Amino acid sequence: MADAIMKFGVEPWNFAELVEAFKQAPLYHLAFEVILVVFIIRLIFSKSYSIESTVKLTEAEREQLVQEWEPEPLVPPVDPNHPALHYKVITKQGNNKLVVDGKEGINVGTFNFLGMLGRKETEDAAIQTMRKYGVGTCGPRGFFGTMDVHLNFEEKMAKHMGVEEAILYSYGFSTIASAIPAYAKKGDLVFCDEGVSFAIQMGLLASRSKLKFFKHNNMADLERLLQEQAVEDKKNPKKAKVMRKFIVVEGLYVNHGTIVDVEKLIELKYKYKVRVFMDESMSFFVLGKTGRGVTEHAGVDITDIDLISVSMEAALGTMGGFCLGTRYVVDHQRLSGLGYCFSASLPPMLASAASMAVDITQKETDIFQKLRSNNEFIHVQLSGLPGYRLDGDPISPIKHLRLEETSGDWQKDQAFLEKIVVRALDEGVVLTVARYLEEEEAFLPPPSIRIAVNVTLTEDQLTKITSVIRILAAAVLREKSEGE
Amino acid sequence: MKLEKSPSSASLTNGDAADKPSTYHSWLHSRGVWFSYIVGVYGMHLFLLSLPFFSVSTVWTLTTVVHSVVTYFFFHHVKGSIWADSQGSERYQTQWEQIDNGEQFTSTRKLLTLVPVLLFFLASFYTKYGYYHFLINCAALLLGVVPKLPMFHGFRLFGINKY
Structure with missing residues (x-):
């Protein structure tokens, strides 16, 4: 064996020499190795324990801790003028x-806005539906929650707005707050107006995307950000290829009362290849000749906006919300929209009231x-x-x-x-x-x-x-x- | 929670994930992992031996040093989860601290602590108990063993690598 080792070794040495070296090993080294052997034996025989349970208190210490403990007030002091x-x-x-x-x-x-809340027709429609269906199943849409009222309303809204499909949510706030994170994920980029409502902000937060804010209703500032991004994309095309980019705006800003410049927005959308999400909660049933929102008001094609979300809690005067878009886009939410998948469906009577409100506007043009x-x-x-x-x-x-x-x-x-x-x-x-x-x-x-x-x-x-x-x-x- | 204004990623605070103990290290118990680990160390040693310009004793010292530095990095420097997004308490824990959910002196931990010691014995033998080799091997040994001791669980020297 020593021969074999010698053949491959670089320096001439053999096993016997090593043993000889061991015999002449310095004392400090041997002492160190003895300590290590003791360590190994102790290690092998140590019992396992959980790191959290190591602190043991004596009775006196425990007593002292109890004595020292001062409970915090359950309710913090509040300013009486709050x-x-x-x-x-x-x-x-x-x-x-x-x-x-x-x-x-x-x-x-x-x-x-339209006085739908408190109108006899919408109330009657709601009551009639309640007599037939009760107040709802308390099940999510995908889980015993869907009723024909929901499907009819979705179809009606899609037809009314001239889009391929609509999806009904049970709460206005969670409509856009669920729709955004259904598409924008970590690693994506969202260009967002500074003046967007709180629901949108929560949607953006849940998306965990990178955010870039542009000045409120300032399309020039948006274009500047888009241009910056285009330069960056050129530097790193691999990253740009997998990153989705979105613009999130409101049709009519609830916190400012301003109307978005849709024409310019669509121009930027096609120029820089971004997807546009628009929250029409305030503008739907308000702007446009027949109340179809900002797109009708500006005279642009509604299909140019990738996703429109509407809360029915403003002009429609009921509860809930819906999203509009192409079938390809909207269907994605049926499995990925958190508010759609995990919330109980909208009570049918509220959908009926909304449906009646749409009918009223068709009559009273x-x-x-x-x-x-x-x-x-x-x-x-x-x-x-x-x-x-x-x-x-x-x-x-x-x-x-x-x-x-x-x-x-x-x-x-x-x-x-x-x-x-x-x-x-x-x-x-x-x-x-x-x-x-x-x-x-x-x-x-x-x-x-x-x-x-x-x-x-x-x-x-x-x-x-x-x-x-x-x-x-x-x-x-x-x-x-x-x-x- | 609040949205961040600056163009950086909006980060969630720790709130949404339950503080569950990490289960990312259960693979250390699976069949053949210990064997593969030892084979891996031996393989690295053979590779170093195959390099023409190192003497046998140098190679043994190199083996202990490389082993200690690499395991130190992966066990005691890298934090959070390697496979998925970290959201729970493991974001602030090193891999070593997460093994077996922090339980001390489990068989996996014992093995991982033993390997650098045994390597030290072997290296001492093959370096003929030379003084400088002893110093280097000793340093590598301490780097490999000391951070694994229970009293250094959650310990951050000068708060380095704390978050």
Whole structure:
């Protein structure tokens, strides 16, 4: 064996020599090896144990820990002026009036643009369906939750909007919040407007995609981002090949009242090869000659938008939401839309009410024109208030009355506007400030009074609303400057 | 949770994943893994022997050093899960800490601790107990064994590699 080793070894050596070396090994080395042998024996015979259970306390130590423990209050101390403690109680709702804290007023606080909520026809349709189907199965759509009402409504909406397929969700918020993460995943890139609603933000968060925000409604800024990305893609074509790119916008921005520039958006879409998702929760049944949303309003083909999501909680006046698109795109959500797969299906009566609302607009074709003229009337009346700025498009039913000069303190400005809201209720106008989860908004919009115009307002009511707001806004501003 | 404004990936905080113990290391118990590991170390040794310009004693010292450094990197430096997205508590745990869900002195852990010691014995023998070889082998031994001891479970020197 020694010969064999010698043949392959580089230096001349043999096994006997090694044994000889072992005999002459220095003492420190042998001592070290003895320690290691002891270590090995101990290691082999050590019993296994869980690392968490090693700390053993004596009775005295335990007693001391119990003594030292000071329980934290179950409810942390709360500021008595916290707005959540001073909620308003609505006791009656009818037509376009609300009774808030016992005072009746004209409702311009809720998104009931077409007055569908509180109409006899939609209520009757809902009740009729409830008598037939009950309140729903409590099962998700794919699991004993689908009823013919759902299928009929999906088909009806698809036909009405001129798209291949629609998919019905049971909650407006989760419609877009589920639709975005069904397509955009980790490693994808989303170009997103800074002014998007909270539901979209949550959808983006769940998608775990890379996000690039462009300035609110600024298509030039979007193009700049797209160009930057195009340069980057050229540098790294392998990565670009597997990365999906999306643009996420709202048709009518709920927090700003602005309308997206669809024509430019579609131009950019084809130029830079991006997919476009649009949330039409506010613009559906509001914009366009027959209420078909932003695409009709701008005169572009609806199929140019890859996915449209609509919440039925605004103009349609029920609950739930739906997505519209090609069959290829929409069907993907039936297995990947989390809100679709894992939420109980929409109660059939709500789908019926929405269906009835669609029918009503088919009959009363002038309803959108009337809404539009109401919007424009309010816009003209409230524009140019000294010290204030009215945000929003003239034809948008959502208007945000903001302070022209902010004090720099968001809460303080909000409290200032709240004063107008409280006094307006005494005058018979139900207003509201726009409320946000201030800590959690990505881009918190400046505080505002959010005016939601609806079609049922008569000329007298419109005049009353605008005059009340004008007088109070001026009065509160004057008091403030006097106080200083 | 809040969306990040900067153009970086929106990251979820630890909230959505249950803090379940990691199951990514069960493969260490599967059949033939121990054998493959020993064969792998031996294979590396043979490869180093086949290099023409190293003497036998150098090769043995090299074997202990390479073995210690490589296992240190994979067991005590790399954190989280190697196969999938890390979302649970294992994001902050090294691979060694995740083995057997942190249970100490299991058979897998015993084997992995024994190998560097046995390598040290062999290397000492084949380097004829030379002084410099002893120093290098000793360092490699400590690198291979000390981080595996229970008192160094969750230990981060100066907070390096903590997150």
